[in-house]
Amino acid sequence: MxxxxxxxxxxxxxxxxxxxxxxxxxxxxxxxxxxxxxxxxxxxxxxxxxxxxxxxxxxxxxxxxxxxxxxxxxxxxxxxxxxxxxxxxxxxxxxxxxxxxxxxxxxxxxxxxxxxxAFYTRTGVGTQVAEGGLPQKYDDAGNVVQASEAKEVREFSFKGKTAEFVLEExxxxxxxxxxxxxxxxxxxxxxxxxxxxxxxxxxxxxxxxxxxxxxxxxxxxxxxxxxxxxxxxxxxxxxVGKDIEKRIEKRTVRAAEEA
CATH class of the missing domain: 3.40.1080.10 (Glutaconate Coenzyme A-transferase)
Structure with a gap:
């Protein structure tokens, strides 16, 4: 079929x-x-x-x-x-x-x-990514009403060293x-x-x-x-075709070199 x-x-x-x-x-x-x-x-x-x-x-x-x-x-x-x-x-x-x-x-x-x-990664260990507290939502007065929760952190022996890793879903x-x-x-x-x-x-x-x-x-x-x-x-x-608009986030122009 x-x-x-x-x-x-x-x-x-x-x-x-x-x-x-x-x-x-x-x-x-x-x-x-x-x-x-x-x-x-x-x-x-x-x-x-x-x-x-x-x-x-x-x-x-x-x-x-x-x-x-x-x-x-x-x-x-x-x-x-x-x-x-x-x-x-x-x-x-x-x-x-x-x-x-x-x-x-x-x-x-x-x-x-x-x-x-889920998986464990070193990225974020020792920061609010792992420990929680990152502001996720404010109220209209600028107060934090919702923050990220702490994540599980475990030690693993990896590449001959023991280190902490954070669990990410x-x-x-x-x-x-x-x-x-x-x-x-x-x-x-x-x-x-x-x-x-x-x-x-x-x-x-x-x-x-x-x-x-x-x-x-x-x-x-x-x-x-x-x-x-x-x-x-x-x-x-x-x-959608090849002629669609494609925008450039930031355009940098290099100055012409002197002769």
Whole structure:
């Protein structure tokens, strides 16, 4: 039986995402943001969402689009700079934040997709990441009303040394939204450069993964050695074309060298 996971449009692909859903979203800075899926979800109207992503886009782009429309209730992220509306909502008590070290977040997503419920890591030992107390939610007066809880810490002998490690639970979300440069109808994906940082682990974490691709090809046209994420993790795929807008977070111009 042929397997064809293609959807006709981004709107059709996200149509059944309900209010209150959790979403793992690819993107590293502004690289690999699944903006067509995000904009389709904005139009669809789902709200009270829990986003899990390296960052929350910027004002007016990426997940910042949903944030500005007050569709996101909580973010689990490692970096929250470059977004003034994010800071405003968080500090005014409108948004809950679970701040997570970047490598730990990537592994929590990957582990969730791999069926690993938790793991131990050195990252965060001796800090509020392990000991608790990170502000997660403020009230409108600026008081902390919810803080992170302490996590289990254990000693292990590793690489000839005994050290403390903190227990981190993996992440599994209701849906995943990712952007890839190429995909086939079976869902096999190829990511481009920095988009590969969080695209694959975010995709793995979603119970239903929706991928937007710039180029959709027939099965077999992508060499097996070039596949970054196998189609077993992808449930829906939609072609958005190569001419989509791609923004640059910060542009640096190098001064011309003197002759």
């Amino acid at each position: 042929a397997i064809d996971k293609t959807f006709a449009s981004a709107a059709e692909a996200v149509a059944d995402i309900p209010d209150g859903a959790s979403l793992a979203v690819g993107g590293f800075g502004l690289s690999g943001n699944p903006i067509q899926l995000i904009e389709a979800l904005l139009e669809q109207g789902a709200t009270d969402l829990h986003g899990v992503s390296n960052n929350c886009g910027v004002d007016g782009w990426g997940l910042g689009v949903l944030l500005a429309a007050h569709r996101i209730r909580k973010m689990t992220s490692s970096y929250v700079g470059e977004n003034k509306e994010f800071a405003r909502q968080y500090l005014s008590g409108e948004l809950e934040l679970e701040l997570t070290p970047q490598g730990t977040l990537a592994e929590k997503l990957r582990a969730g997709g791999a069926g690993i419920p 993996s992440i599994v979300t209701d849906f995943a939204l990712v952007h890839a440069i190429k995909g086939d109808k079976h869902g096999n994906l190829v990511f481009n450069k920095a988009a590969r940082q969080f695209g694959p682990p975010a995709a793995m974490a979603g119970r239903i993964c929706i991928a937007q691709v710039e180029e959709l090809v027939e099965p077999g046209e992508i060499d097996a050695d070039d596949v970054h994420l196998p189609g077993v993790y992808v449930h829906r795929i939609v072609e």
